[in-house]
Amino acid sequence: MIGPHPRGPVHRRLPARLRGRLPGLALWLILCGGPAATFDSPGALQRWATLAGFPLLGLAVLLRKRWPLGAVAVPVAPSLMISVQLATGAYSLALALLGYLAGVRMGRAQPALWFFTGIAVAGVPLCALVTHSLWPWFTFLIALLLNVVLPWLVGRHGRQYAELARTGWQLADRMEREQQAVADRTRLRERARIAGDMHDSLGHDLALIALRAGALEIAPGPDADRRAAAGELRAAAATATERLREIIGVLRTDDEGAPRTPAAESVTALVRRARASGMRVTVEEAGEVPDAELPPMTGHALHRVVQEALTNAAKHAPGAAVTVRIVRSAERLRVTVANGPRPEGPAPDPASGGSGLVGLDERVRLAGGTLRSGPTPEGGFALTARLPPHGGPVTAAAAPEPTTAARELAKAQRQVRRRLRQTVSLPLAALVALLALMGVFALVSPGWTALDRAAYDGLRTGMRRAEVVSAAPFFTLDAAPDSTPAPPRGWSCTYYSVGPDSSSAYELCFADDRLVRRQVVHARRDAP
DSSP: OOOOOTTOOHHHHSOHHHHHHHHHHHHHHHHTHHHHHTTTOSSHHHHHHHHTHHHHHHHHHHHTTTOHHHHHHHHHHHHHHHOTTSOOTTTHHHHHHHHHHHHHHOSOSHHHHHHHHHHHHHHHHHHHHHHSOSHHHHHHHHHHIIIIIHHHHHHHHHHHHHHHHHHHHHHHHHHHHHHHHHHHHHHHHHHHHHHHHHHHHHHHHHHHHHHHHHHHHHOSSSOHHHHHHHHHHHHHHHHHHHHHHHHHHHHOOTTOOOOOSOOSSOHHHHHHHHHHTTOEEEEEEESSOOGGGSOHHHHHHHHHHHHHHHHHHHHHSTTOEEEEEEEEOSSOEEEEEEEOOOOSSSOOOOOOOSOHHHHHHHHHHHTTOEEEEEEOTTSOEEEEEEEOTTOOOOOOOOOOOOOHHHHHHHHHHHHHHHHHHHHHHHHHHHHHHHHHHHHHHHHHHHHHSBOOHHHHHTOOTTOBHHHHHHHSOSOOOSSOOTTOOOOOTTOEEEEEESOTTOSOEEEEEEETTEEEEEEEEOOGGGOO
16 A cells, blocks of 8 residues: 655755745746747747747746846847847737736836836937837837737736735734734823822822821820820821822823813812811802812812812821812903911921822813912911803813824835835826827938939949948838838848838849849839
């Protein structure tokens, strides 16, 4: 029983170096199909050009990766030896495939455009010297466009599509990572916001605890041990407040926005708790706009202003009288919290981070109001906020900068649109230019092929070809006029125009390099 080879399929057992050369070998065999199919073409020069194609195409296959334009240039030479018009069956397939591979491998289009322009310009003297006419050059250009430039454009389009697809997958992966990072930042920002709210409320309670402990410390009733314990309690509360402020300060970010949910506790309840802790707080209210009718941002900002002011008064001026004045009207809401100077006593000022007023100012700004703070003439401190009772405009945030992925995606889209325009416009522009050039040449070329009558009369049969050519124009007509009989076997005839507006032509026929016949031939419509 015969089973599979234990080492796997044959192509897997081949050396890696040989496996890498298999695509090139297959390409060479495909390209050699053209010369092999046309090897029996007439003419010794054509057969030698076809035979030379086998090693030359092998050279082109070797050059296709490192020098793709050089690989395209290799089959151009034998193709021109077969036909100056570049339209040959032996190398049409090779030119098309190598032009396509050049478009796939080349990142820049400018070298290829210069290469094609050089071939087109080189075709002008070649066609003029070989055929003594420029009309074959237009056929040369059409063959170059259809057989080389168009496959190159197709290959370039494939390369651009592959680059766009690869860039799209890279951008999709990057955008997914950015979205994940945004989600992570959103969660961290929300945690920091919650921690900030905890700090605001818990710091306020700790300040009130420290205030009560300070009151017990200086009370005349308790003995020295209790006063010492109250002092330690007050110091511990102040230390806890400072540590809490440091921890929350680490969590805060520069772009952190204030929460847009109103405080559940009213200003009245807040003042009641402060009084219960021993603070001397007086409330003065004017106006008829209740707190329940305030917008959410305004109500929350009002609560935070009073809370922050009471907390600062308890920390920096324990025992001082505090006045909360709230004036409501249809146009504005003004709240002022002022405390007197700190009474003299042994209680030191608790430490302060100095960031409370900065956050409070941002909160009031988001509510559409303004905040002012500063010392009073009596030596105390006052905090004043003006808020819109019905809500106000918030300063517009700056537009977010586009992400790197979005910028690269827009850049890739612009490049694809520009390259697509180039791919479409290049052949169209070349075709339009070719048609215009053919029209101009059709108007001016008849004068280039006109043989002077006196020069024609001076020609005699038996003259050598060199003598005749020296007396005739350089350019000749491409073909004989209609109804002109074919020359005898072994003769070669050239035709010159009688005049720009005439359909007749001078026929000069040669045999054995000598002039054997000269006559005027007429087109079919001029025949009798």
